[in-house]
Amino acid sequence: MASVSAGIESHQPDMTGLSLDVIREVGGPELRRALLRLCREAAGSPPRYSGFSSNIRPAGPQVAWAEPDNGS
Amino acid sequence: MAREVLVPALTHSPGWPYGVPIEELAGRSDWGGVPFQQFVLKVHSRCNLSCTYCYVYHQVDQSWREQPAVMSRHTVGTAAVRVADHARRHELAGIQVILHGGEPLLAGASLLGHVVERFREAMPPTTTIAFSLQTNAVLLDDTMLDLCLAHDIQVGVSMDGGSARHNRRRPRRDGRGSLDAVHAGLARLTSERFRAVFGGLLCVVDPSNDPLEVYEGLLEWRPPAVDFLLPHGNWRTRPPGRVADELSTPYADWLGTLFDRWYSAPEHETDVRLFEEILALFLGGHSRVETVGLTPAAVAVIETDGSIEQVDALKSAYHGAAATGLHVERDEFDAALRHPGIVARQIGAAALGPECTLCPVHQICGGGYYPHRYRPGSGFRNRSVYCPDLFTLINHIGRRIRPDLDDARRRAG
Numbered sequence: 001m002a003s004v005s006a007g008i009e010s011h012q013p014d015m016t017g018l019s020l021d022v023i024r025e026v027g028g029p030e031l032r033r034a035l036l037r038l039c040r041e042a043a044g045s046p047p048r049y050s051g052f053s054s055n056i057r058p059a060g061p062q063v064a065w066a067e068p069d070n071g072s
Numbered sequence: 073m074a075r076e077v078l079v080p081a082l083t084h085s086p087g088w089p090y091g092v093p094i095e096e097l098a099g100r101s102d103w104g105g106v107p108f109q110q111f112v113l114k115v116h117s118r119c120n121l122s123c124t125y126c127y128v129y130h131q132v133d134q135s136w137r138e139q140p141a142v143m144s145r146h147t148v149g150t151a152a153v154r155v156a157d158h159a160r161r162h163e164l165a166g167i168q169v170i171l172h173g174g175e176p177l178l179a180g181a182s183l184l185g186h187v188v189e190r191f192r193e194a195m196p197p198t199t200t201i202a203f204s205l206q207t208n209a210v211l212l213d214d215t216m217l218d219l220c221l222a223h224d225i226q227v228g229v230s231m232d233g234g235s236a237r238h239n240r241r242r243p244r245r246d247g248r249g250s251l252d253a254v255h256a257g258l259a260r261l262t263s264e265r266f267r268a269v270f271g272g273l274l275c276v277v278d279p280s281n282d283p284l285e286v287y288e289g290l291l292e293w294r295p296p297a298v299d300f301l302l303p304h305g306n307w308r309t310r311p312p313g314r315v316a317d318e319l320s321t322p323y324a325d326w327l328g329t330l331f332d333r334w335y336s337a338p339e340h341e342t343d344v345r346l347f348e349e350i351l352a353l354f355l356g357g358h359s360r361v362e363t364v365g366l367t368p369a370a371v372a373v374i375e376t377d378g379s380i381e382q383v384d385a386l387k388s389a390y391h392g393a394a395a396t397g398l399h400v401e402r403d404e405f406d407a408a409l410r411h412p413g414i415v416a417r418q419i420g421a422a423a424l425g426p427e428c429t430l431c432p433v434h435q436i437c438g439g440g441y442y443p444h445r446y447r448p449g450s451g452f453r454n455r456s457v458y459c460p461d462l463f464t465l466i467n468h469i470g471r472r473i474r475p476d477l478d479d480a481r482r483r484a485g
Contacts, residue, residue: 022484029340031476034351041357049370050362051110052383053441055170055206056228057271058296059343059360 086390087451089416089423097415099422105409106368106418107162111155112170112384115143115179115187117376121208121250123242125276125303125312128174132309133387133394139376142179147378148187149194151400156194158405166200171225172384174376177211181219188223204228204271208242210250212257217266226271227261229254233275233286241278262293272297272343279313279322283330291341299345300327301363304388307447307457314457324464331469350469353436364462365438368418372408374400382413389446416452417442425453437462 020039026032095101117139122129128136159167169191171184188203195201204226212227220227231254232238239249261270273295275286290298302323305311313322327346334344349359359365362383373381373394380398387394396411408414416423424439431437439445440456447454456462 018480018484022480025483026476026480028335028476029337030335030347031351031473033340034348034355035480037348037352038355038357048358048368049106049109050359050365050367051168051369052112052170052371053299053301053361053363054274054383054385055112055172055204055271056274056297056299056345057204057226059345059348 086393087449088453089412090451092412094410094412094415097412098419103415105415106370107164108158108372108405109164109370110168110170112172112371112373113151113187114173114374114376115171115176115183116174117141118178119173119175120178120210120244121242122245125241127304127385127388131388133391135392142183143376145186147400148190150378151374152190152194154400154405155191156196159199160196164199166202168202168204171203171205175208176205177207177216181215185219188225206230208250208254209257210253212261214260217260220269221266225269227269228271228274229258229261230274232278233281233289237278237281258293270296274299274301276301276303277323277326279326283326284333287330287333295342297343297345302458304385304443305457306389306444307454310457318460321461321464323458323461324468327465328468332472335472350436350466351473354470354473363441364436366420366435372405380405380408385443389443423453425455428455433463433466436466
């Protein structure tokens with residue numbers, strides 16, 4: 001395993017506590033976009049699958065599926 | 073009831089997850105799996121380029137030689153019905169079909185149009201279907217682009233930055249450079265007429281290139297999305313420059329420089345998928361791409377002959393590594409959901425070995441891309457061969473965003 005260096009948190013920050021007003025004031029566009037994505041995901045169904053890496057298209061919202069009745 | 077998966081005979085034991093009972097892998101007796109939502113259709117098995125790092129033609133798996141060159145219309149129809157059955161059975165609201173190869177444009181506009189029509193006809197009315205295509209752009213002419221526009225097929229282009237290096241790494245099969253043709257195709261795709269179907273650019277990382285020069289070169293096409301892929305390798309066949317010395321992190325250094333450039337831009341320039349997914353994971357979200365995070369992978373590949381396979385990047389591990397033994401003529405996709413290789417990619421941290429689960433960043437890297445974890449004997453329950461790079465890059469990104477998050481928290485009170 002790579003040696004552990006300082007600076008990384010072992011837990012992930014809970015961003016759901018930030019209001020949209022605060023997020024909109026975040027200085028960098030990329031962090032702001034990431035926070036807004038998390039807000040969207042928190043408001044609806046979070047994406048529950050990951051997709052194929054050898055293809056690129058603009059990311060759209062993912063849709064969940066209905067859980068089967070019998071788990072099979 | 074789906075029939076039990078038969079793992080095809082191999083010349084050696086591939087190791088974990090093969091040989092482990094599904095119930096033990098999944099940790100439950102009633103494992104159903106996460107339904108497939110992306111279907112990669114290998115409409116053509118050959119390519120007009122001969123990229124030096126290609127995992128289909130230039131690595132250990134040579135199964136392309138046994139494939140027909142082009143998918144038959146019969147196989148297209150059968151695959152469409154199987155996918156539609158899967159969507160119906162699992163009440164999928166939407167799926168994606170990715171036209172892939174080889175080089176998918178070699179299949180010709182007529183067949184590609186037939187694929188789209190056949191899948192749309194087969195799909196239940198409650199399931200939306202999104203098409204995309206990944207091409208080297210050499211054959212991207214007006215006829216192809218009119219087809220993509222008519223059917224709303226999003227077109228992703230694979231290219232490496234820098235003319236001399238692109239031509240060296242992505243030559244035509246006769247050795248001539250491909251860049252002029254790629255640029256001509258991209259110029260058409262990015263014209264006002266066709267820009268609506270421009271999906272973005274994929275670039276394989278070459279640490280000997282200047283990352284900023286590569287990125288700026290890609291940005292000139294104003295792509296809506298970009299991703300940087302690590303060349304495939306594993307513990308037996310290390311990627312170029314990924315030496316045993318774990319203090320050396322050439323890929324993290326390259327990507328870290330790029331992250332700083334992208335993250336510090338005053339305005340959003342393009343989506344960089346790898347970075348966006350790492351940011352989302354840092355914030356407690358899920359990844360939408362299989363290369364990082366622990367979100368279940370929901371990708372099935374349909375080979376040119378109709379075989380159902382796992383992701384094609386596994387072909388970099390050993391001959392037959394992507395095979396499942398299943399085929400659209402006789403098997404439902406649900407059968408693949410019980411294939412050990414598919415299950416292993418849907419069970420999150422349970423697929424990781426102890427050296428990963430003890431690591432503070434394992435929920436972000438997810439152990440690295442599954443094919444990159446392969447080691448003969450132990451199989452895929454290893455950390456990624458890129459572990460030092462992933463760890464360094466994730467630390468770098470974490471340190472970079474931390475002050476901005478702290479600032480946001482302070483303002484939130």
